[in-house]
Structure formats: C-alpha cells, structure tokens
Amino acid sequence: MSATTAMPAEKLDGSQIPWNKHKMQSKGVGDWIVDVIMWIIIALVVIAVIYPLWFIVIASFSNPQMVSSGEVTLLPKGITTAGYQRVFADDRIWQGYLNTIIYSVVGTAVNLIVTIPAAFALSRKDLWGRRVIMFLFTFTMYFAGGMIPNYLLFKDLGLLNSMWVFILPTAVSVWNLIIARSFFDTSIPEDLHDAAQIDGIGYFGYFMKIVLPLSSAIIAVLALYYFVGHWNDYFTGLIYVNKEEKYPLQNVLQSILLGAQTAATGSTGSGVSAVAQQQIADQIKYGVIIVSTLPLLILYPFLQKYFNKGVMIGAVKG
Template sequence: MASATVSPAVKKSGDEIPFNKHVAQHREPADWVADIVIWVLLALIVVVVIYPLWFVVIASFSNPAMVSTGKVTVLPVDINFGGYEKVFSDSRIWIGYKNTIIYSVVGTALNMIVTLPAAFALSRVDFKPRRVILFLFTFTMYFAGGLIPSYLLYKDLNLLDNMWVFILPGAVSVWNLIIARSFFETSIPEELHDAAQIDGLSFFGYFLKIVIPLSSAIIAVLGLYYFVGHWNDYFTGLIYIRTDTKQPLQMVLQNILLANQTQQGGAGNGGQSALQQQQLADQIKYGVIIVSTAPLLILYPFLQKYFNKGVMIGAVKG
C-alpha cells in the first residue's frame, strides 16, 4: 500500500501567508547601521563594567611600583604576590574567614527556614489574616527603631558581643518574603493541593513534599541573596562585637588595611621607604578586595541557572 503524502492546504482568499523563517528578511542599510551602533554600545558598556574588576585582579599580583606608575593596564607586570603574603600571614584572616562562614551558613539556613513557610502561608487565599500580617511585615521596611533603641534591645537580649547578633535580628528579610510569596502564588498550581488532599497529605506534608521540591529556583535566589548579605555584613561587627576572635572577615580586612596605612603614615619623610610602604599598602588593598569577594565569585556560577530563572518570577503573566 503506497504511503500517503500530505499535500499543502489550498490557500483560500484572505488566508495569511505563513512566515518562512528560512527566508532572510530584507534589511535596509539603516538596519545594519543600527545593529552596529547597538553592538558597539553594548561592547563599551561591557568594557566599562568588566575592566575595573579586571584591573583590581591584575593589580593585586603585579609589582606595586608598576601599578603606581600606571604601567599596569591590561596584563599584569612583574608578578608579585607580596600583598597576598602580607594578608594571609596575618592569623586573624583565618579567624575572620571561619567566623564569616559560620555566620553566613547558619544565618542563611535560619533565613530559609523562617522565610519559606511564612511566604507560603501568606500566599494562601484561605489564610484570612494574611493581608494584615503582610501589612505588619511591610511596615517594618519603612519604619525602624533606629540604632540606639536597637543597641539597647540587643543588650537586654544578651546579644552584644555574641555570634547570634549576626543571625537572629535579620532572620527575615521582608523583601525576600514578598518575592517568595509572589512565587508561590503564581508558580504553584492550586490543583496540586487538591490532589495532595485526595492522597491524604496534610498541609505541612504538602509543603514539604510537593511545594519545596518545585521551588528550587526561588530557594537558590533567596539563598544567594541571604548568603551575600551575611558575607558582606560589616556594620554588625563594627557596632555590636568587641572581641577580636568573633569579628567577621570584613572587619578583619578593614583592620589589616588600617594597620598598613598606619605603618605607611608612620614612615614619615623616609623618602623611598615611605613610597614603598604606600605602594605595598595599595597592593594589600587590592588583595583584600579579591580575598573578600573570591568565595562569592566561585559560588555564583553554580547558582546562575537558578538565579536567572528566579529573578524573572512574576515578570510574565499568563
């Protein structure tokens, strides 16, 4: 039996002619000029954003004398790791790393444990007081007690000079709570809850076994937001921590910078010695930037695919 072939449909009057993607569209010279201008502008923007970061990287292990004289532009010159040696020779750097890792990991875990259930509860239409509770959450975004009342409160709670001062006061970010709530409202179909009830799942079981596995994108985004916030937390250590062994990495790096600037200033009018001290201080400054940001730069590529998906939450409405 001969195989049947499907013949193209006969076009009727008024039918649209289908677009053939294989046929190149006719482009005017003005279109090519516009494309070139756009690509040139994008390339310039990329250079403006990337070059300062690249310069910090190459300046951190180039000869500081070459950096100060402007001979380091695109590639490192006379590779010198003196700045890194000075930074890592200070034992406080390892204590700061340990403290910051602890604060960031424990703090992020607590943030997720608190934020996700709260956001899911506020996303439920059958939860009647959700609008009032969300208003109270949002109110705290615009009005706060201030530094002195916060200090007195933390003192009464015995949080001063305590690692929990980095973790407990910021257990919930209202902005992240709103993002997670929007995700649960728009991305988790209500039919899943109905099916879970038929299968005998409790509300808590539905959240743990169905909602959480479907929320990898928002979990990655919020986790990255919270982790970066804890990692860069400088103000808390400055105000509420007095013991050196409890200081986060950002405070340790600041102390190293201040110590080298003091040494450079104490060199007085020593001529060449003072100049060398200043150049070394500048190299240490670049090294400190790399040391403080390298872990986040290493972590981000592994979360990028989830991050790109998560930041688009709510952008398209079906």
C-alpha cells in the same frame, strides 16, 4: 474521515503562510546599522563593568611602583605576591574566614527556614488576616527603631559579641519574602493543592512533598542573596562586636587595611619612605578585595542558571 487527513495542496504552499514570507526576508541596511550600534553599546557596557575588576586582579599581582606610575593597564607587570603574603601572614584572617563561613552558612539556613514557609503561608488566600500580617512585615521596611535602641535591645537579649547577633536580627528580609510570596502565587498551581487534598495530604505535607521540590529556583536565588548579604556584612561586627576572635572576615580585612594605611601615614621617621609605604598599602588593599570576593565569584556561576526562572517569575505577579 481520519483526523489526520492531509491538508489541501494549496494550504501547503509556502506563499499561503504569512510568517514564511517574513521569515525568509533578509535584513536591510538599517537593521544592520542598528545591530552594530547595539553591539557596540553592549561591548562598552561589558568593558566598563569588567575592566575595574580585571585591573584590581592584575594590580594585586603587580609591582606597586608600576601600578602607581600607571604602567599597569591590561597585564600585570613586575609580578609579585607581596600583598597577599602580608594579608595571609596575619593569623586573624583564618579565624575571620572561619567565622564568616559559619555566620553565612548558619545565617542563610535560618533565613530560608523562616522566609520560605512564611512566604508560602502568606501566598495562601485562605489564610485569615494575611493582609494585616503582610502590612506589618512591610511596615518594618520603612520604619525602624534606630541604632541606639537596637544596641540596647541586643544587649538586653545577650546577643552582643555572639554569633547570633549576625543571624537573628536579619532572620527574614521583607524584600525576599515578597519575592518568594509572588513566586508561590504565580508558579504553584492551585490545582496541585486540590489534588493533594483529594489524596488526604494536609498543608504541611503539601508544602514539604510538593511545593518545596517545585521551588528549587527561588530557593537557590534567595540562598545566594542571603549568603552574599551575610558574607559582606561588616557593619554588624563593627557596632555589636568588640572581641577580635568573633570578627567576621570583613572586619579582619578592615583592620589589616587600616593598619597598613596607618603605617603609611606614620612612616616619616622610619627607614621606608611614605610613598613606598603607601604603595605597599595600596597593594594590600587590592589583595584584600580579591580575598574577600573570590569565594562569591566561585559560588555565583553554580547558581546563576536559576536567576531568570527564580527572580523573574517571583518578581512579576501575573
């Protein structure tokens, strides 16, 4: 008898398939009420997240007097670019942008070069002492030397006022290392390694030719995490750098904002009132926020599609 013999007629009856009956059932009133409540809650959460960002955008283009008086709510009023003109009039901002791009790109590359191979090695069950090594990595998440010992160490290593002070001390994030290791544990079948061994491929070839091409999702996620961390890093420049030409964008914007705030508080004897100066400072503040976050907002949509696959698979150990 052929394996494709048709099933008996009674088996094809829809009433004999349990899921078919439930599939055709319509939602009850209670289901619709729950759906409406959930949609309302989701809409409120979305508004609560998006509106502050939208307000910053419209406030940066609006007349500062209208913003301070509460006239600006949904759309910009008295459109002006004075805040952006003041921000970009400072030549330091272009040097800060260049520094931050260099620190972020080189730093992210170093992070991935260190994190991905380390995570793969620690995911191998035949690595001798991997539990001890992982414990030493995890230990650094909870215990550190502190700011002063770090400063003295970086000084002795010659890292102060250099690009490498932004890169080498944070070459690996233990949290990202754990995520990547879990990804390799759960998403790369051991059968692939067995097949590679049969073909005469060693660990290095297996990692480069098989593992890396299958790990684009987790690499993209970690790259975004690391890039955002480097882009938003201002504390390193604040503590370990005292040359303005080495400042990243965040420290340059901080200097511009502090200068505007200082001018607002010290404008008593000037021709501009303190209130007007404070309004100008607020508009500069909104412009600074947009200038610092816009590149990340542009980059994020291109990598967002990898998040579900990369983070969820790498974060949950099966």
